[in-house]
Amino acid sequence: xxxxxxxxxxxxxxxxxxTMHLQGGVELPVVRGVSxxxxxxxxxxxxxxxxxxKSSILKMIYGNYRCDxxxxxxxxxxxxxxxxxxxxxxxxxxxxxxxxxxxxxxxxVPRVPTIDVVAEPLIANGVAREDARERAGRLLRRLxxxxxxxxxxxxxFSGGEQQRVNIAHGFISxxxxxxxxxxxxxxxxxxxxxxxxxxxEKKRQGIAMVAIVHDxxxxxxxxxxxxxxxxxxxxx
Amino acid sequence: MADRLTENDEPLLxxxxxxxxxxxxxxxxDISFSLYPGEVLAVVGESGSGKSTLLQLLSxxxxxxxxxxxxxxxxxxxxxxxxxxxxxxxxxxxxxxxFVHQDPAQGLRMAVSAGAxxxxxxxxxxxxxxxxxxxxxxNWLERVxxxxxxxxxxxxxxxxxxxxxxxxxxxxxxxxxxxFMDEPTGGLDVSVQARLLDLMRNLVSELGLAxxxxxxxxAVARLLSHRVMVMKGGQVIETGLTDQVLDDPREPYTQLxxxxxxxx
Numbered sequence: 001x002x003x004x005x006x007x008x009x010x011x012x013x014x015x016x017x018x019t020m021h022l023q024g025g026v027e028l029p030v031v032r033g034v035s036x037x038x039x040x041x042x043x044x045x046x047x048x049x050x051x052x053x054k055s056s057i058l059k060m061i062y063g064n065y066r067c068d069x070x071x072x073x074x075x076x077x078x079x080x081x082x083x084x085x086x087x088x089x090x091x092x093x094x095x096x097x098x099x100x101x102x103x104x105x106x107x108x109v110p111r112v113p114t115i116d117v118v119a120e121p122l123i124a125n126g127v128a129r130e131d132a133r134e135r136a137g138r139l140l141r142r143l144x145x146x147x148x149x150x151x152x153x154x155x156x157f158s159g160g161e162q163q164r165v166n167i168a169h170g171f172i173s174x175x176x177x178x179x180x181x182x183x184x185x186x187x188x189x190x191x192x193x194x195x196x197x198x199x200x201e202k203k204r205q206g207i208a209m210v211a212i213v214h215d216x217x218x219x220x221x222x223x224x225x226x227x228x229x230x231x232x233x234x235x236x
Numbered sequence: 237m238a239d240r241l242t243e244n245d246e247p248l249l250x251x252x253x254x255x256x257x258x259x260x261x262x263x264x265x266d267i268s269f270s271l272y273p274g275e276v277l278a279v280v281g282e283s284g285s286g287k288s289t290l291l292q293l294l295s296x297x298x299x300x301x302x303x304x305x306x307x308x309x310x311x312x313x314x315x316x317x318x319x320x321x322x323x324x325x326x327x328x329x330x331x332x333x334x335f336v337h338q339d340p341a342q343g344l345r346m347a348v349s350a351g352a353x354x355x356x357x358x359x360x361x362x363x364x365x366x367x368x369x370x371x372x373x374x375n376w377l378e379r380v381x382x383x384x385x386x387x388x389x390x391x392x393x394x395x396x397x398x399x400x401x402x403x404x405x406x407x408x409x410x411x412x413x414x415x416f417m418d419e420p421t422g423g424l425d426v427s428v429q430a431r432l433l434d435l436m437r438n439l440v441s442e443l444g445l446a447x448x449x450x451x452x453x454x455a456v457a458r459l460l461s462h463r464v465m466v467m468k469g470g471q472v473i474e475t476g477l478t479d480q481v482l483d484d485p486r487e488p489y490t491q492l493x494x495x496x497x498x499x500x
Contacts (some may be wrong), residue, residue, distance in 0.1 A: 021488035022495060063477065065484045088463050088477045089272060111432050 007037035007073070008177050009061060009206035010080070016056055017234065029234030030056045034070065037225045040176070043209040043222050048229035054212045057229065060180050061210065062101045063091040074098060074177060096124060099177045102170030103186055106154055107163040113141070114157075114165055115150040118124060118162035121173040139168040143194055160186050171198050177200060180211040186216050196221050246308060248273050248414060248446050249294065253303035256289050263289040264470045266304070273413065274444045278451060278461035280493070286470035287450045288418060294448060295335060295416045296325065307414075330360045332406030334415035338422045340399035343406065344391050348376065350402055351387040358409050376405040380423065381434060397428035401435065408439065415440075417449040421456055433459050454497055459481055466490045 014034040022025045031053040038044045046054040060064040061072055063083045072083040076098045083091060095101075099171075100121070112120075115136050120134035140150060143164040149157065154165045163186050170178065180199075184192045199222050202209060212217045219226070247270035254267040264286045271277055278285045292298040294305055298319045305317045309324070310332065320328070329335075337343040344353050350375065354373035355363075363369050374384050380401040382394075391399050399421065409413060420436065421429040437460055438449060451457055457464050457478055464481045466474040474487045485491045 018484075019486070021491050059483070064479050066476070066480055088480075089275065091477055092462055098258070111434050 003021075006039055008040050008075045009038040009210065010071075010073040011036055011061065012071040012073070014057075014060060014072055014084070015068045015234070016053070016060060016065060017230045018060070031229070031232040032234040034232045038105060038177075038208045038210055040206040040208050041203050043203060044209055044225050044227055045211050045219050046229050047219070047226050053232065053234075054229050055181055057232075058101075058181050058212060060211060062099060062179055063094070064101075075110075084218055098174035098175060099194040100170050100177065101179045102167055102181060102183050104163070106166040106169075106183050110155060111153055113151050114145070114154045117154060117165060118168040118172055121169065125173060136168065139172055140165070143168055145193060158190060160188070160191070163187060163210075164191060167195060167198070168231045174205070176207060178207055178209045180209060181211075181222055182212050182214065184213060184215060192218060245273055246312075246314075247271060247310050247397045248275075249448075250314065251294060251303070252307045253295055254300050254305065254307070256286075256291070256293055256298060257301045265294065269465065269472075271414075271446055271448065273446055273479060275463065276440055276445075276447045276449065277468060277470055278449045278457035279462045280451060280464060282452060282493075283466035285465050287468040289470075290345045290449060290467070291416055291418055291450045292344050296320075296328070297334065302460075329389035330357060331410045332414065334410075334412040335366040336403055336407055336415060336417040336420050340391065340396070340403045343403040344399065346392045348389050349390055350382065350394070353391065353402060354406050354409050357406060361410055372409060373405075376403075376409050379439070380405045380471050381431075386498070395428075396424055397432060401425065402433055404436065404439070408443065408445075411443070415445055415447045417447060418449075419451055419453075420449065420482050421451070421453065436460060454482060454493065466493070486499060 011034050015032045016030040018028040018030060020028060026165060030093060034057055036044065046057060048054055056065055059081070060067050061074070063086070071083065073080045074083060076094045081090060081094060085096065086094070115133055119129070119132035119138035123129055130203045141147070145161060145164055151225065154162050157165065167183055173180060184195050187195065196218060199209065211222060213222070249270065249271040254266050255265040256263045259494055279290060281287045288296065293300050296305070296456040299318070306314045307317055307328070308314045335343065351370060354376050355369040358369050358372060374387060377384050377387055381399055391402055394402065421432055424432065429444060431455065440460065441443070449456070449460060461478045464478045465472045465489065466481065469491050474481060474485065474490045482494055483488060485494045
């Protein structure tokens with residue numbers, strides 16, 4: 001297998017089918033022949049209708065969903081790692097220092113204050129706690145989360161606030177690759193603009209991004225290229 | 237979860253083709269895996285799946301019918317547990333390993349003070365300065381969120397959650413590298429469970445502990461572990477990254493387990 005020389009992400013003929021054993025072994029083909037690459041400083045947007053497999057592809061690139069065939073190469077510390085065949089601990093290493101994932105929903109540990117939820121990825125990468133908290137605070141302020149909420153766990157927040165905490169958690173570190181699953185859903189116009197500017201900054205820093213966005217305007221603003229997922233439809 | 241896993245170090249614990257039979261009854265068979273420093277492995281499955289037997293095999297409390305378990309001693313050499321001398325076994329049990337039982341009464345001395353429960357493990361490894369032992373015990377009570385004013389009370393006067401936290405302090409005071417846990421949150425109220433999980437999660441990542449946690453609770457596995465092994469009928473039927481196995485389960489039994497959880 002050979003990967004493109006400059007790509008940060010190189011997906012090659014990736015394939016995914018769910019087998020639902022509790023429904024009599026029904027096979028649910030999701031995608032087949034998924035092939036695209038993402039260079040540094042580039043934002044690739046996956047497009048296609050609901051159910052086309054956009055989120056599944058993102059989860060495969062994160063190593064969250066297993067891949068049935070093909071290769072998913074990511075550049076990790078200068079070396080291409082194939083997530084399809086990587087050992088679990090290699091995948092964890094990739095997630096710790098290479099790939100960040102911003103999902104639509106916040107999955108935080110109960111009782112942990114918002115500021116620490118956001119600072120955690122930095123602390124995990126060796127940044128001093130106080131420094132990490134300060135950077136977390138700056139990002140939360142930028143995303144219009146009032147300071148009086150920082151000490152509270154985000155589980156009590158509104159959907160939009162949780163989404164912004166999630167964005168802060170995803171954007172705080174310097175991962176060379178970011179996966180964005182509808183980062184602007186349920187945000188108001190002002191906060192959507194903040195997210196767009198965060199994405200612009202990441203591009204200038206050379207971060208490679210794959211995004212799913214339903215809002216046409218946002219897609220136009222952030223997409224360098226669009227990959228049409230319907231081309232990978234598995235249902236024959 | 238945050239962790240200190242590095243990618244290129246050597247395994248701490250290695251199980252090879254491990255099996256245990258009780259007469260014709262097969263409790264465990266053909267189990268092989270490696271556990272790395274700082275890695276938390278959850279073993280999930282229903283009662284009778286063999287997960288507790290596996291934990292006892294791994295922690296040298298049971299002798300396997302076949303296969304072997306090896307552990308990397310502090311000198312860096314991987315040694316078959318069956319070949320260890322008495323002094324080395326004692327070192328593992330008293331210092332380098334911890335074992336957290338589901339029932340704290342099994343892991344604690346219930347009629348002896350909390351301070352003595354923690355201090356006992358230190359005395360076993362040669363600490364003999366009373367003031368320092370008491371100070372260490374006090375520090376550990378604070379770390380597990382037990383009021384230090386309760387240091388002279390016996391755990392029989394403690395609540396279930398406090399007992400479990402004390403058992404954890406007793407195990408961690410010697411700075412073990414590997415901790416075995418058997419249903420550590422079983423039998424506790426939900427709110428008490430959440431507090432204990434949060435505490436364990438922080439301790440495990442701060443201390444860079446490796447752990448094998450047996451649990452039937454997938455939420456515990458999700459919160460604490462990097463990797464999951466699903467057991468059924470004495471065998472490992474599925475294994476992988478915790479979120480992979482829980483979000484994209486492959487085996488019929490794993491799909492059944494995952495789909496049986498109430499939505500959050």
